[in-house]
Every structure is written in structure tokens, then in C-alpha cells.
Amino acid sequence: MxxxxxxxxxxxxxxxxxxxxxxxxxxxxxxxxxxxxxxxxxxxxxxxxxxxxxxxxxxxxxxxxxxVVAAAYERVLGELVAEVKAAVDAAPADQAPAAYVRRMVGHLADRPDHTRMIVGAMINGDPPDPSARWKPLASLLQDARQARGLAPGPDPRTLAVIVGGAIDGIIGERLQDGDYDAQAAAEALIAMLETALFA
CATH class of the missing domain: 1.10.10.60 (Homeodomain-like)
Incomplete structure (x- = not known):
């Protein structure tokens, strides 16, 4: 259609x-x-x-x-969200946060043009609701703890904000240095996240 x-x-x-x-x-x-x-x-x-x-x-x-900028932003953001959602949906609940980080970093590292488009549109357009970024990950973090039978742990919002900032840092480094190993950095971030989430 x-x-x-x-x-x-x-x-x-x-x-x-x-x-x-x-x-x-x-x-x-x-x-x-x-x-x-x-x-x-x-x-x-x-x-x-x-x-x-x-x-x-x-x-x-x-x-x-x-x-036209809004349409371009919607396209790249839509592709990012669809790819991350597919990775998260395919993972068990306790592995969904790791899938989120891997795919988010992988998608943005592999598509620097999309990353720059998202950043440009966010800076120059109407700022998005910040909770739109941390809420989905916070929910995944809560679900991951529940899937392992754990009581509520660290504040999921704070943890999601920290992880989002770390992803931004990894991608920023990758944009500055194309040889920077963003996937290795994602795995290090996942190890830290899992320690905070499950330890």
C-alpha cells in the first residue's frame, strides 16, 4: 500500500x-x-x-x-526500533537487556549515517520525550530480574539512563574512530550491566 x-x-x-x-x-x-x-x-x-x-x-x-528532515528522522528511528525490538523479542526475558545493548550498539555502529541523522534531528528539531528512551529498557531490566526470580533491585530508571549514556559514549567514540571496536565495548557494558542487575 x-x-x-x-x-x-x-x-x-x-x-x-x-x-x-x-x-x-x-x-x-x-x-x-x-x-x-x-x-x-x-x-x-x-x-x-x-x-x-x-x-x-x-x-x-x-x-x-x-x-523532509522529520520524514528522514522517522525512517532511521523506525529502522532502529524495529531491529532492536526484533532482537529483544527473540531473546529470553533474562537476556533481553543484553540483546537490547548488542543490537542498539550494532545498528548504530554499522550505520553512522543513521546515527548522525538521529543526532542532527534531535538537536535541531523538537526534543523527544526523554522517557521514550529509558522506559523501554527500564521495563526490560525489571522483567529480567523477575525472570530470574529476583526481588526488585537497583532503580531500573537510573540503570537505564546509565546504560543509555554508555551506549551514546560507545557510538560517539565509534563515529570519531572507525576502528574502535564498538561490539567489544558493548560486551563490556553488558558485563557491567549484568553485574549491577543480577549480583
């Missing part, structure tokens, strides 16, 4: 295959440009030039720069 247009006045019309392909192209170009040049340097004009079309043609598909 084709996606619905977001341009003003056309919300109820289905996109043609050509329109959807162009829209997908513009989203990918935006991801690439934000990753390479940053949010501020990614203008509608630069997006249009890269796509080989006019700025008006970009505006046919997206009402403004913020709209």
Missing part, C-alpha cells in the same frame, strides 16, 4: 509509485546530506540539487525542510 502524502491539501490522496519512489529518494538524500554536512548545511536547495530536480519539486513532496 502506498503511503499518504503529507503536503498541505493532499493528505487524503494516495501517492503513485513514481511519487513514492521520488519521496523515498528525497528522504535518503536528506539522510546522506545531514550525515555528511550536518543539519544546518542541508537546505532544500542542496537536497534538490543532489536529486537533480528543482526546489519546487522537493516542495511538491514536502512542505518545508523540517518536513
Amino acid at each position: 502506498a503511503a499518504r502524502r503529507t503536503a498541505p491539501g493532499t493528505e487524503d490522496r494516495q501517492l503513485s509509485l513514481i511519487e513514492q519512489a521520488r519521496r523515498d529518494q528525497l528522504i535518503q538524500i536528506t539522510i546522506d546530506l545531514v550525515a555528511e554536512h550536518g543539519y544546518a548545511a542541508t537546505s532544500l536547495t542542496r537536497i534538490a540539487q543532489t536529486a537533480g530536480i528543482t526546489k519546487g519539486a522537493v516542495l511538491y513532496h514536502f512542505a518545508a525542510k523540517d518536513a
Whole structure:
């Protein structure tokens, strides 16, 4: 099924295959440009030039720069969430936090363009609700302790915030140094997390 247009006045019309392909192209170009040049340097004009079309043609598909950036952000975030969710769903409850860390680090380390897009959109757009990041992991941490028959332990929110900050640090290091072993760092983080969670 084709996606619905977001341009003003056309919300109820289905996109043609050509329109959807162009829209997908513009989203990918935006991801690439934000990753390479940053949010501020990614203008509608630069997006249009890269796509080989006019700025008006970009505006046919997206009402403004913020709209195409939002679509790009939604795409990369959606892919990250889907991949992490699949890894967590496939793991036993007591191993779900480790699966979360492995896949989160793996996905972001393997896709630096997606990482830069997420960071750029978060810094320059409406800040997301911070609880959207720590709540899912906090829930996994509680479930992991319960799966092992343990009483409530360390504050799951605090532990989730710490783990999120550590993931950010690992990915930041990987962005600065492509040879940095992010997966080894993820395994070290998992070892520390499991000590805090299960010891």
C-alpha cells in the first residue's frame, strides 16, 4: 500500500509509485546530506540539487525542510526500533537487556549515517520525550530480574539512563574512530550491566 502524502491539501490522496519512489529518494538524500554536512548545511536547495530536480519539486513532496528532515528522522528511528525490538523479542526475558545493548550498539555502529541523522534531528528539531528512551529498557531490566526470580533491585530508571549514556559514549567514540571496536565495548557494558542487575 502506498503511503499518504503529507503536503498541505493532499493528505487524503494516495501517492503513485513514481511519487513514492521520488519521496523515498528525497528522504535518503536528506539522510546522506545531514550525515555528511550536518543539519544546518542541508537546505532544500542542496537536497534538490543532489536529486537533480528543482526546489519546487522537493516542495511538491514536502512542505518545508523540517518536513523532509522529520520524514528522514522517522525512517532511521523506525529502522532502529524495529531491529532492536526484533532482537529483544527473540531473546529470553533474562537476556533481553543484553540483546537490547548488542543490537542498539550494532545498528548504530554499522550505520553512522543513521546515527548522525538521529543526532542532527534531535538537536535541531523538537526534543523527544526523554522517557521514550529509558522506559523501554527500564521495563526490560525489571522483567529480567523477575525472570530470574529476583526481588526488585537497583532503580531500573537510573540503570537505564546509565546504560543509555554508555551506549551514546560507545557510538560517539565509534563515529570519531572507525576502528574502535564498538561490539567489544558493548560486551563490556553488558558485563557491567549484568553485574549491577543480577549480583
